[in-house]
Amino acid sequence: MRRPSSPRAGWTLVEMCLAGLLVTVVMGKAAFVMQSALGLASEETASMHYEDQARTVIDRIALAVMGSDRGTLLPQIEEVHSDKIRYTFSLGMEDGEVVWSPPEEICLDDTRRAIEWRENPGLAEERQVVWSNLVAPLLQGESVNGVDDNGNGLIDEDGLSFVLDGERVIIRLTLRRPEVNGRTVDQTVERIVTCRN
Amino acid sequence: MHTPLVSRRDRAGFTFVELAVTLVILLVALLIFSSTLSSVAEQRAINRESALAQEAARNMLESLRSEPFPEVFARYNSDPADDPGGAGTAPGHRFAVANLDEAPDSPDALEGEIVFPTAVDPVAGLQLREDVVDRALGLPRDLSGDSVIDAGDHALDYFVLPVRITVRWKGRSGTREYQLTTQLCQWRKLT
Numbered sequence: 001m002r003r004p005s006s007p008r009a010g011w012t013l014v015e016m017c018l019a020g021l022l023v024t025v026v027m028g029k030a031a032f033v034m035q036s037a038l039g040l041a042s043e044e045t046a047s048m049h050y051e052d053q054a055r056t057v058i059d060r061i062a063l064a065v066m067g068s069d070r071g072t073l074l075p076q077i078e079e080v081h082s083d084k085i086r087y088t089f090s091l092g093m094e095d096g097e098v099v100w101s102p103p104e105e106i107c108l109d110d111t112r113r114a115i116e117w118r119e120n121p122g123l124a125e126e127r128q129v130v131w132s133n134l135v136a137p138l139l140q141g142e143s144v145n146g147v148d149d150n151g152n153g154l155i156d157e158d159g160l161s162f163v164l165d166g167e168r169v170i171i172r173l174t175l176r177r178p179e180v181n182g183r184t185v186d187q188t189v190e191r192i193v194t195c196r197n
Numbered sequence: 198m199h200t201p202l203v204s205r206r207d208r209a210g211f212t213f214v215e216l217a218v219t220l221v222i223l224l225v226a227l228l229i230f231s232s233t234l235s236s237v238a239e240q241r242a243i244n245r246e247s248a249l250a251q252e253a254a255r256n257m258l259e260s261l262r263s264e265p266f267p268e269v270f271a272r273y274n275s276d277p278a279d280d281p282g283g284a285g286t287a288p289g290h291r292f293a294v295a296n297l298d299e300a301p302d303s304p305d306a307l308e309g310e311i312v313f314p315t316a317v318d319p320v321a322g323l324q325l326r327e328d329v330v331d332r333a334l335g336l337p338r339d340l341s342g343d344s345v346i347d348a349g350d351h352a353l354d355y356f357v358l359p360v361r362i363t364v365r366w367k368g369r370s371g372t373r374e375y376q377l378t379t380q381l382c383q384w385r386k387l388t
Contacts, residue, residue, distance in 0.1 A: 011213075015213055018213075019213065019216055022216070022217075022220065023216075023220070026220050026223065026224065030223065030224070030227050033227060033231055034227070034230075034231075037230070037231050037234040037235075038234075040234070040238060041234050041237065041238065044237075044238055044241050048241055048245075051245070051248075055248070055252075166263055167262075167263035167264075168259065168260060168263040189252070190252070190256070190295075191252070191255075191256065191259075192255075192256040192257075192259040192260055192263075193259050194259050194260075194262040194263040
């Protein structure tokens, strides 16, 4: 005998369970995919941001060193890394003579986290500008153990290091910033420049 | 008492089919969203590879600049026999680029190459030549400053040195290449 259908009939319990299960599975997967994708995108964005910042900072350093005279660079020790460099650069010619700038210095500050550009360092008219305050304590891959951990030929180098190699100056920089979830993002850039003056 | 007439269809909620269709639409939207994010990530990786290649080429160019100008060709050409410090002592024409994988067709697992306008003479070997046809390098052109384009070797008397630095690597989107072309000149310090 055919059961009369009620005009108020909705889903059966089985249909309800099946639909609920389906919705739960699909929504759960969707949430998982969204969370993973957004997490990845956020990490990528942070990584790109710091890489951009690292490149901007090292470009500024490179331009400053590029305009300098190799003979005026301090320290003059080759093959040994330094966390600072002092230089002067040519401002042009006047009466047949090269006019040199006041001495400038690029170095890490006392906290070892910030790169400072200084004009007339140590003098009364000294000016300072902080170019970045995200410098890592050590260059990426390095640890304080008296060994060259990252294979660049330097031992226990700082997050900012200068190496004079003949006419070249090799600049290396690692920026680091802890993320919200406690993970850190390191970005390392390297630039080789030759003094032009 | 009068009850308004409402059909069964109007009273019923979602059917199972409707729910399924909704979920499919949701899934398709999700797929589009995730593929967009994936494309963005892919593009970022590609951009990063390009930045690394550019940086490596620029660094190599600075290394060339730092050498004594008359020795640049001998130190960075593909012939180890003419290295100023003795055969095989110079860096040569191939170099490695950190964080990039070599292209599948790389002969020596290195990514970078320095190219000068050269030709190989069967007797004399590798020569720096003015008569090489290479539009990107601006050749043929006078390299020695004698206002003549000839077929001689100018490895020892060039005053302009066209150079192309190529970085070729296996990227996420296949084999990729970046080229930096410029000319090095003899320059002197102001005294």
